[in-house]
Amino acid sequence: MKLWIPLGAGSRHDQPDKSAEEFLARSMERSDSLPLQTWHSLARSTLSWFISRTSINGLLGRGSMHVFSTEQFHKLMDASGFTGPWNSLIDLGAGDGATTSHIAHLFNRVYATDISAPMRWALARRKFIVLDIERWQKSGPFNVILCLNLLDRCDRPNTMLRQLKSSLAPGGRLVVAIVLPFSPYVEVGERGDHKPAEYLPVKGNGLDGQIAGLIDRVFGPIGLKCLAWSKLPYLCEGDLGQAYYFLDDAIFVLEVQEEEPYNPTQSIKEKEISLEQVETIENTS
Numbered sequence: 001m002k003l004w005i006p007l008g009a010g011s012r013h014d015q016p017d018k019s020a021e022e023f024l025a026r027s028m029e030r031s032d033s034l035p036l037q038t039w040h041s042l043a044r045s046t047l048s049w050f051i052s053r054t055s056i057n058g059l060l061g062r063g064s065m066h067v068f069s070t071e072q073f074h075k076l077m078d079a080s081g082f083t084g085p086w087n088s089l090i091d092l093g094a095g096d097g098a099t100t101s102h103i104a105h106l107f108n109r110v111y112a113t114d115i116s117a118p119m120r121w122a123l124a125r126r127k128f129i130v131l132d133i134e135r136w137q138k139s140g141p142f143n144v145i146l147c148l149n150l151l152d153r154c155d156r157p158n159t160m161l162r163q164l165k166s167s168l169a170p171g172g173r174l175v176v177a178i179v180l181p182f183s184p185y186v187e188v189g190e191r192g193d194h195k196p197a198e199y200l201p202v203k204g205n206g207l208d209g210q211i212a213g214l215i216d217r218v219f220g221p222i223g224l225k226c227l228a229w230s231k232l233p234y235l236c237e238g239d240l241g242q243a244y245y246f247l248d249d250a251i252f253v254l255e256v257q258e259e260e261p262y263n264p265t266q267s268i269k270e271k272e273i274s275l276e277q278v279e280t281i282e283n284t285s
């Protein structure tokens with residue numbers, strides 16, 4: 001827990017910063033527009049028969065999200081000791097690229113992926129290099145990889161994490177944001193029941209328990225070391241009923257672990273072996 005970085009504004013670090021305030025002001029303005037919200041509501045109820053909610057948002061240009069600002073990203077990178085190079089960034093499951101756009105100017109090349117076609121069109125309009133969701137690794141390795149609010153929305157989160165690890169350039173950083181409490185929901189998946197095909201073992205009581213669980217039982221065992229983490233509200237543009245929505249997002253900056261990955265089960269086994277050894281020694285003496 002020592003790796004926590006405060007990112008909020010104000011003396012208690014719990015207030016929205018300028019970028020979040022701008023997002024909220026824009027959301028309130030759009031929520032107040034009766035013609036816009038009526039059109040969105042009608043279009044959504046018709047389109048929901050044919051395409052996913054994410055694709056509807058992409059087509060209508062609504063439901064934009066906000067994770068962090070340029071300054072907050074800088075703080076996270078500084079805290080993790082990242083000094084560059086700033087050649088390539090890839091944002092996986094980037095949605096409409098709203099958060100990507102806050103940090104794109106820091107890198108020479110910016111890549112993005114998304115499973116939803118209307119979101120890919122939105123990303124291309126922002127001039128990001130849009131890669132195929134199955135073949136993006138071929139354009140790597142990348143200096144910084146963003147995986148923001150994707151692990152609970154993609155069908156194969158374990159496979160995704162392993163791919164992310166193997167696609168990091170030496171000294172690179174992986175930034176993972178994840179909504180807690182963990183509640184996976186897959187729009188387009190193999191099983192067809194909105195449950196993921198792969199189980200991600202996010203356990204622990206409360207937000208802090210799940211954060212510790214992610215570091216120890218999800219990232220650690222596959223060889224990803226947490227260098228810094230924080231919490232931010234994950235903001236989403238609202239509708240006629242509510243100006244904006246927010247969820248609790250935990251943000252982690254990770255690097256590839258050089259030494260043997262931490263394995264909690266193994267260390268428990270090691271303890272069991274040493275207890276057996278003690279018993280053997282006691283019995284034979």
Ligand SMILES: C[S@@+](CC[C@H](N)C(=O)[O-])C[C@H]1O[C@@H](n2cnc3c(N)ncnc32)[C@H](O)[C@@H]1O
Pocket residue numbers: 054065066067092093094095096099113114115116119133147148149150153154155177
């Ligand atoms: C909750 S949104 C997050 C968007 C953005 N990263 C953010 O944090 O605001 C999840 C996004 O992941 C996309 N997605 C789901 N599975 C994916 C996959 N296997 N590869 C790429 N994108 C995927 C969805 O279409 C959606 O746009």
